[in-house]
Amino acid sequence: MKLSILIPTDFSNNAKSAINYAIKLYQEQECTFYLLHAWSVKTNNRTYITSNFVDTSKEEAKIKLKDFKNNIESLNANKKHTFKTIFSTNKLIDAINCNLKDFSIDQLFMGTKGVTKAKEQWFGSNTVNTIKKINQCPIIVVPDEYNFKPLKQIAFATDYNRHFGDELITIKAFVKLYDSKLQVVHVCKKNTLTDNQNHNLTMLQANLSDIPHNFNWMTDELKKTEEITNFIKLQDIDALILINYNHGFIENLINEPVIKNVVSYPDVPLLILPYKD
Template structure:
C-alpha cells in the first residue's frame, strides 16, 4: 500500500492538490494522511495564551475531520483510506515526523497556479519542505492544472552520476500507473557526452526499459536562457509532470541558483516532482 502525505492549510491550493493526487493514484491502494501544523511564529506565540493555543488546535482537528469527510465524499474509491493529524511542530518538522512514523512514500503540496514552480523556486512553505525533507519525494501541484493522467513525464539530467534505483522508483512508479513515457532531456553544454555520461545515460534507459517504462531521449541546444530552454522542452513535448533529482551540484541545484530560472514559474503550469538523494 502506498502512503501519501498531504500537508494542508485548508486552502484551495491544498484541496486542488488533493483532488489531483486522488486521480493520479486512482488504481493504487493508498493511505492518505492529511497533516496540519498549528505552530505559529515566536513573535506571535509570546502574545498568545495557552488556552487560545488549545482552542486553535481543537479548531484544526475539527477542520481536519471536515476535510477527511469531504475527501471521502468526493472519492468513493474503495482502494483509498484517509487519516488526519494535527501537529504543534513547525511544518517541516511535522512532515519529517510523519514520514518517519508512517513510512510515507510521497509528500504532495499545492502551489499557486501559474506561479507554481516560481513558488517552489523562490520560497514559500514548499521550498522549505523541498530543502529540508531528505527522505521522501515531494510533488508540487499548481492549482487549476488539468486533472488528467499524465502521458509525458519530463526528466532533465546532466548524467554526471549513476542514479540508484531507489531514486528512480518515484518516476518509474508514476510512469507505470499512468502508462506514461519518460522523456529524458539533456542540455548540450559539452558538444557530446563524455564516456561517463554516456554510461550513466545507458544505465538509466536500461533500468527504465527493464521496468517496462517507455522512454525517449532529447538533446537540447545550449540556450543562454535556461528558463526558455526548459519551457520549450515542456511545451514542445507536452510534458505533464516535470521530475528532477536533487543532490549537491545536480542539474536542479544549479537551476535553483540561476537568477534567470525565476522567470520559469510564469510559464509553467504543471506538477513538479522533486526527489531528494
C-alpha cells in the first residue's frame, strides 16, 4: 500500500527535521510526500502594500518551495519515494484540511521548535493549532534536529478510561514497521482499576496478542508528563503514542507552561492518533 504523507513547511530547520524523519521512517515503504507551503504576504510593518510587492513575494515563495523539493530529491535516491509540492494562499489549518481530503492523506508530519520562550510552551503555535483542530488522520510531531533511529521500543500512554477502536490498527501497523516492542504505560494514583478500565484493559490485551508488548503501571507521584518522560528515558523509548482525547494528556502537554522544567517533557517523536467516539 502506497502512503500519502502531508508535511507543511515554512522552510525552517524544524520543518526539515520532520521531512527527514518521515523519509527515514518509511524508507522501505512506497510513499508520496506532499510538501505544503501555506503562503501569506509578510508586511514588515508597511502601511501600504502594492500589488507588485504581493505578486513578487508570492512568486519568490513558489520558487523557494520548488527549490526546497529539488534539494530534498537530490539528497534522497529512494525510488520508492515521490515528492510533490502544494502552494496555498489559505491559512495553514485551512490548507491542511483542504489537502487532507483532496489527496487522501494517511499521515501528517509536523516539526516542532521545542520550547518557545515567548509562549512558554513545548510546541510552537502552528503545531498546537494543528493538534487541536485536525482530527482526520494521525499526526507525527518530530522534535527539531531529532536524529532518526530504528524504532525498537515504542511507548503507548493510556488511562484505560475509554474503549479502543480503529486507533489500534494504526498502533499495530506502526509497531510492525520495525518489529518494535510496544510498552503500554498507565500512570495512576490508585493501585486498582474501575470495572470500565478493567474491561478496556482486557480488550487491549486481546488485541495486542500478535505483537511484542509489555504492560507498565506507574504511580502518579509526579505530573503525568514527568512520569512518562522518566519512563521514556529509563526504557530508551524511540517514540511515544498518544490518543487525542478531549481533556486528556495531550491537552496538558501542549498547554502547560514548561520553561521552568523543560527536562520533564518528552523529547522523542509523538504519534498522535485521532479519537472518534
